[in-house]
Amino acid sequence: MSTTVDTNAATGGLKSDLHGDLKKRTPVRPVRVLLHVFLAGAALAWLAPLLWALYAAMRPYGETSEKGYVSWPDKLSFENFTNAFTQSDMTHYFVNTLIIAVPAVLLTLFLSSMVAFYVSRFDFRINLFLLLVFTAGNLLPQQVIITPLYRLYLLIDIPGITMSGKLYDSALGLVLIHVAFQSGFCAFVLSNYMRSLPHELTEAALVDGASVWRLYWQIVLPLCKPAMAALATLLSIWIYNDFFWALVLISTGENMPITSALNNLSGQYFTDPNLVAAGALLTAIPTLIVYFALQRQFVSGLTLGANKG
Amino acid sequence: MTTTPTESPEAATPPPGSGPAANTARTATKVSQGHRRLLTRRDRLTLGLMAGLPTFLHVALVWVTALASIALAFTTWDGIGFDSIKWVGLDNFKELFTNNPQFWPAVEHNIVWFVVLILIPTPLGLFLAVQLDKNIRFSRVYQTAFFLPVVMSLAVIGFVWQLIYNPDTGLINSIIGANEPGRYIDWIGDPDLNLWAILIAASWRHTGYMMILYLAGLKGVDPSLREASALDGANEWQTFKNVIFPTLRPTNTVVLVVTIIEALRAFDLVFVFNKGAEGTELLSILVTNNIIGESSRIGYGSAIAVVLLVISLAVIIPYLIATFRKERRA
Numbered sequence: 001m002s003t004t005v006d007t008n009a010a011t012g013g014l015k016s017d018l019h020g021d022l023k024k025r026t027p028v029r030p031v032r033v034l035l036h037v038f039l040a041g042a043a044l045a046w047l048a049p050l051l052w053a054l055y056a057a058m059r060p061y062g063e064t065s066e067k068g069y070v071s072w073p074d075k076l077s078f079e080n081f082t083n084a085f086t087q088s089d090m091t092h093y094f095v096n097t098l099i100i101a102v103p104a105v106l107l108t109l110f111l112s113s114m115v116a117f118y119v120s121r122f123d124f125r126i127n128l129f130l131l132l133v134f135t136a137g138n139l140l141p142q143q144v145i146i147t148p149l150y151r152l153y154l155l156i157d158i159p160g161i162t163m164s165g166k167l168y169d170s171a172l173g174l175v176l177i178h179v180a181f182q183s184g185f186c187a188f189v190l191s192n193y194m195r196s197l198p199h200e201l202t203e204a205a206l207v208d209g210a211s212v213w214r215l216y217w218q219i220v221l222p223l224c225k226p227a228m229a230a231l232a233t234l235l236s237i238w239i240y241n242d243f244f245w246a247l248v249l250i251s252t253g254e255n256m257p258i259t260s261a262l263n264n265l266s267g268q269y270f271t272d273p274n275l276v277a278a279g280a281l282l283t284a285i286p287t288l289i290v291y292f293a294l295q296r297q298f299v300s301g302l303t304l305g306a307n308k309g
Numbered sequence: 310m311t312t313t314p315t316e317s318p319e320a321a322t323p324p325p326g327s328g329p330a331a332n333t334a335r336t337a338t339k340v341s342q343g344h345r346r347l348l349t350r351r352d353r354l355t356l357g358l359m360a361g362l363p364t365f366l367h368v369a370l371v372w373v374t375a376l377a378s379i380a381l382a383f384t385t386w387d388g389i390g391f392d393s394i395k396w397v398g399l400d401n402f403k404e405l406f407t408n409n410p411q412f413w414p415a416v417e418h419n420i421v422w423f424v425v426l427i428l429i430p431t432p433l434g435l436f437l438a439v440q441l442d443k444n445i446r447f448s449r450v451y452q453t454a455f456f457l458p459v460v461m462s463l464a465v466i467g468f469v470w471q472l473i474y475n476p477d478t479g480l481i482n483s484i485i486g487a488n489e490p491g492r493y494i495d496w497i498g499d500p501d502l503n504l505w506a507i508l509i510a511a512s513w514r515h516t517g518y519m520m521i522l523y524l525a526g527l528k529g530v531d532p533s534l535r536e537a538s539a540l541d542g543a544n545e546w547q548t549f550k551n552v553i554f555p556t557l558r559p560t561n562t563v564v565l566v567v568t569i570i571e572a573l574r575a576f577d578l579v580f581v582f583n584k585g586a587e588g589t590e591l592l593s594i595l596v597t598n599n600i601i602g603e604s605s606r607i608g609y610g611s612a613i614a615v616v617l618l619v620i621s622l623a624v625i626i627p628y629l630i631a632t633f634r635k636e637r638r639a
Binding site for chain 2: 032035036038039042044050053056070111114117118122128130131132133135136141142144145146147148149152154183184187211213237240241242244248259263277279280281283287290291295299302303
């Protein structure tokens, strides 16, 4: 069993590297070197598909069609990225995604925190059932509900509010289904979180005559910030990455969010694989930024509610 | 410098399979019977709205539509006007089970999808998690490499892997020299190959997901267990097999449920690859094709959705009962 002597190593990453120099170093063991060789190799292999896509995206089409893809490059540039971006008007689709994702994330957090407050801080008979309904709903595959949902969205007329005059083919429709679907997961996670807050907090306030809204808005909600931050990160990435809802519930290419638009673009505008690679990588950039900036929140959110499919 | 992602306090909490159970003080945290009388009529109204609005939205869009799927599965409907809805009893199911050449392959592929995910990326993710849990250097760099695919859209992953599988421009064929007419290996088009090609991409992503779940589980293992085991002279494998792995039971349950549901939900990758053409049919794809394809067979599509619903509920219900029973007992 290779337990480390260096207690600082428990913090992992660079921190332990810095401390490792100051502390008594454990002798280099062959087993550990082997482990690093293995992990480095495996990590590189894991990144290989992405690096390959990057390599293809940086080469001009003319060159690869002449020399083949597995060849030494004459020229590497970001030209494909700028071309993909301008030719397909990607800004437009990024804005579409923003119009859907921002309200959807905020509304999901708001609504699910209210349900979580209700089920976790009060002792109503319906609580357990309510939580079951939300949690189970989130675990269903989307295709189970899509057929009636699609018809429903075509039926609901909301003239003036959306371009199509219906929920179908509108950002509003996508926001609603994201909120409805994801609030199951968030209600579950937040209710667990709220349950761990000491009951004296709200009880004292209640005795003092505070309204339940105040309990929720001024006492419970501010304490839930860490969980909310984790969920917000997770939701942003999930909703950004959504492909299915937009594919079925949006018919006009113009209205599509970026991930499903990419599917259209690859047929319509992109005539060479290098350009497709550039487009795909561009699409992934926002999620990668969110991930690297908020890694802690993202991973903790994922393990908070590991029941998410 | 930020710390290792998995050591944040939230990550240290066990996954929901065990989460509620650990919360033994549950009943005490609630407003007790006596205090309920403190709620004014207005408070009750507020509470009703707070729970009611979100519940309405969730139930209307998720559960009512799920029930509508069941109802529509026993009808035929072209989707134009309500008067064309006709009750046909079990006809849709009969046709599905006996007459649809895509149905049984789809069921089989969903099962294969699950079996592959549980046999390859899951143990691999566990193995990586165990290695990364050893307090090694650059742990975070390795973790990020394995986890990166999980952050990306499955649709994007589909495009990335097409660059590898494409018959004439793809990486594999270019390397093995099968990128010329006559020597093509059509990874995407060949019905004997395409499912496996897609499953490699799916496994690539699933491994990182499993790794993170197991890493979180491993952080929750009491260090004194390892010490005791080391004192008893157990080697690394014995410690893992007899001490660590049994304590990961709650994580294993979550992993199993997550993997089954991922297998049932599988859609994006296949759709981007070849839209579920021969060799890659899935239940989710069959449902979708009835909506976005030319044929608008609402009843028939719903019947497939009901099959998917029944399989899903067979997993979801026992899981939730087990999870919530523990909570109730607490």
